[in-house]
Amino acid sequence: MTIDWAHERVLIFAPHPDDETLGCGGLMSKAKAAGAEVYVQFITVGDTADLSPKGQSTVQERYGEIKEVADFFRWNDWQIAFPGDEFHLKLDRLARFELSNMIERHSPLSIAELEPTVVIAPHRTSYNQDHQATAEAVHTALRPSDNRLRHHPRLVLAYEEAADQWRYEAAASPNFLVELDEGHVDDKISAMRLYGTQIHEHPHTRSELTLRSLAALRGMQGGVAFAEGYHALRWLA
Template sequence: MALNAAVEPRITAQTRLLVVAPHPDDETIANGLLIQRVRAVGGTVRVLLLTNGDNNPWPQRWLERRWSIGAGERERWGRRRRAELAEALHRLDVPATALQSLGWPDMGVLDRLLQPDPSASAELAAALADFAPDLVAVPALGDRHPDHGAAHVLLRMALATLGRAPILLGYLVHGHDDGTPMPESPVTPAQQATKQHALAAYASQLALSGGRLRRLAERPERHAPPVASGSTRVLPWRPSPLLWPRLRLTAASTSGLAQQWPWHAAPLRRDGQGGWRLEWPAARTEDACFVRLSLALPSPWIFDHWGWREV
């Protein structure tokens, strides 16, 4: 199924916008103005929340004055973040009934993608079929948070199972993307103020990262269509051989398959020009194929260095 991704959306009272948010606050930081535009003309908005954002230990330690965080504490923190999300949506004029939560593990969206069964993409496909959006905002493939990139891939898998293609817009929170953004619509001071007011509902996140989050929310909202697939399967990276023992390659196809290998076991061959070509049987020419390069090293840094690319 070809994505209707290169068309600039025309927002009307008939617009049905689905915002896919891996964590509470993604919908406001990167889509607060888009949501307001849709609501201002009488359009319908739904927010599909993938996780409750409960794996968020440092703000929780700071605000709760505790070091040890167990399952009960995480569950309580997730409820707090869900309540903040409900208040942010209220400030954006989105009714409480517009929130649908899947309850996936925070920092576990990639694990859902790699499960042998297609349950994660099936849940997204069911949500898409239920709401029938004509406009979907999803994290950009180039977003460096592992939950965000994996969410994009799973959403593309889900869309491939449907017979109807909405306009797909990628939004960026962490890192930078290579997609060409759509033209920005004029923003009024009142809309920007409302967006900041919605962000202020996230007291748990502003406690340690207030300046950074406010700067992210002040950026122009740049929604970009996915980069069109080509026939090549050449990887965009040429990692140093010194890194090979620690590298992991992940590949996923819109056919619903995903797999991960150590670099030395990955289905790769030289392309004759110093690069590497993916020789994965699941990556059929007619399917979109996504690859992710990562380091298997323990680190407090959660963001991807290379991240995902479509090949």
């Protein structure tokens, strides 16, 4: 089955800036080229300790990177729901009620406001507490109900990141593959380069070689050159 991305409105939930590119960079490139609308709801961002010579990236640097990546992918809009060190890497302390309500209706990029046809979120088996909290909150916000009263996107996916693969209870291989061409993979890597505070030299889960290798592996599993892997949580055909 193929998807005509030209008619899709895609809403991606990213716990932090770069998660959307790591998980969905190829899909965003492919969908935008076809004419889709793409929106990114970031959950939080703050000063981030890292292994760079200065030891951290600032929130101002992270905002600058987001703007460059947004222009590169030509997102229709993006927003950060809970900015600042009070929330960054602490989403597990935020009540799921508050986080789910933001996702469902209390944001300019909420499901109720946008009525997306496709929703994509992180997978709940991530080792990162912010990813887990986001995944569970999206799951709650998209709970089954009467679709005459609440919007139900036709396709709900969970994206993968290479960093998630080492957990002993990690999810099974993706059951939904999006075929990519080499240009889509190149766009994904180019966007990660714009996240200069986050990309790393190999060996690292956010290196260029890791991203290209994972795309080649998922492509092989689908009998094509490159692909991105997702877990389909709901698919209404």
